[in-house]
Amino acid sequence: MLLHGLGTSTFTFRELGPILGKTRKVVAIDLNGFGLTERPEASDAYSLAGQAAMVCGVLDELGIREADWVGHSYSGYLSMRIARDSPERVRRLVLVSPALRMEVAPDSFIRSRVLREAVYPGLRLILDDKRRFRALLEPAYHRKEVLTDDVLETYRQQLRIEGLHDAYRGFGASLDDLSRDRVEIAEIDMPVRVIAGRHDAIIPLQALKTSLAESKGRVELRVLESSGHSAPEEQPEALAVEISDFLDRR
Template identity: 30%
Template sequence: MFTESTVAVSSEPAVELFVARTVRPAGRVMLVIHGGPDWDHTYLRKPLDQLAGCHQLIMPDLRGCGRSTRGLADDQYTPAAAVEDLIALLDVLGCGQVDVLGFSYGGLIAQRLALAAPERVRRLIIASSNILPVPSDAFDGWHERAERLTAETAVWSDTSLSGPELTRAAAVASARANVWRPQALGDYLGRLTRIHFTAEWLRPLRAGILPTARPEDSARKLAAVGHPVLLLHGRQDMTFPAALIEHTAELIPSARAVVIEEAGHMAHIDQSREWLNTVAQFLR
C-alpha cells in the first residue's frame, strides 16, 4: 500500500526525508507528522492506512528521525527546521493545500506549520497533543499514572544506556503508560519493534539548546487563522492532560474537541475504530 522513498528538502545542511506515501487517489492529501521526536512514523500507519481510498497519505520521518538524514549538528534539530523541511517536502511533491495530522510532539510541529504557512493547510488535527501549556499540577493525585511511569523513569536514569538503545528502552518501558487498555498492549509493543529509533533530538534536549516546540500564544493565533481544527485525545492520556482539550476548544471558534474514553496517549491503538471514524468524519 505504501511506497517508500527519500526526498531532498534542504541543501544547507543537506537533509533528505524518508517518506512513505499511498497511491494518489482522486481525493485529497493528508500530511501526517509523527511524535517522539526520536521515533519514526510507522506506529501511525494503522489505522490511518484505511483512509487511503479517499486521501493520499504522506508520512515522513522528521530530520534526525527514523530513516531520514541523521548526524547533523545539534543546533540543526529545531522545530522551526522541521517545519521548513515539511513545507519543502510539500513543494517537491507538488502538493498545494493539504490536511495535516500531528500526533503528540508532532501536534506541536503541526501547529507551527499551520501558522507558518496557513495557506497550505485545509484542516488541522491535533492528536494526543495540546495547544495550551500543560500546568505543572495537571496530573497531581493520579496515582496510577505515577505507578505506570515508574519503569520509564528508571530507564532514563540508567547510565549504562545511551543513543537509540536508550530511546527504545524508554519507549518499551513506558508502554503501560502510553496504552490504557491491556488488550491493546501487544499491538503497541509489536509496533515498537518496527520503529527505527534514534537519539538525535535527545542530544540538544539534554544540552539545553532545543527550543520549545509549542508556538507562543498558539490558541489565539490559530483562532485568528480560522482553520477547522480537531482536537482528538484519549481520556487517560498520561502525557498531555485531556482536561485541557475542552478548554482549548472554547478559545478557538473553529475547533472541535473529541475525548475518547478508555484510551491513553496512543488512542489510535486503544480505540482504533472510534479514533479513525472521528478523523474520517472531520475530513469530509
C-alpha cells in the first residue's frame, strides 16, 4: 500500500510503483482532496480518521485485509495512526521522509475559520501562477532536474480542479484533530523502517534522528545520499531496494 504526501498524489509513485510491482502486488490510492479522488464537502473526510476510513474501505473492496504500508511525508504520520488504531491492517511499516511530529499551525490559525478563509485567496494565487507554484514545490527536491515542467504542471492541475475550496476547508477543520491526537513512533508495535533523504529540507535528517531516539533502536533508519524530501521521485530505484530489502528480510 503506497500513500502519498500533502499536495501530491499517486503520481509521486509513477516510477516506484512499477518497480515494486515486479515482485509484489502494489496498491496506490489518492487521498481525499488530492489527485483523482473526489473532494468531499464533509470536513470529516479530511481528518486522519476520515482518510484512514477511506483507504481501508478501498482495501476492503479489493479483498485485502492486511498489507505492508509505505507512507510518504504526511502519510507517514497517517500510516502510523492506522498502525496504532487498526494494527490488524498493517503487517510492516515503511515511513519515507515521515512527518513524525505534526506541528500543523499556530493555535490562532487552527481555531479561527475566519483566519483560514482569509488565507485561501493567497493559495489560489500560488496555484494559478506557475512560477509561484514552482517556488512552493522546489524545496521538496534536492535533485531539481526531477521537477520538470511536465511534473510541475501535473501536480498543479490536479490541485486546481473543482472542489479545491471544499478540500481546503476540510483540511483546515481537521487541524485541531492533528494537534490533539498525537501518534508516537514508540506506540507502533510492528517492524518499522524509516527512509530519509540526506538533503531533506522539509524534514531535516537531524530532526528525524531526534524524533527516532525515543524508539530506542527498535526502528531502522536508512538514508538515501542523493535525495531530498521527494525520494519516490528523486531516487525510485534506491528507494525500492530499501523497501524490498526490509520486506523480504522481515
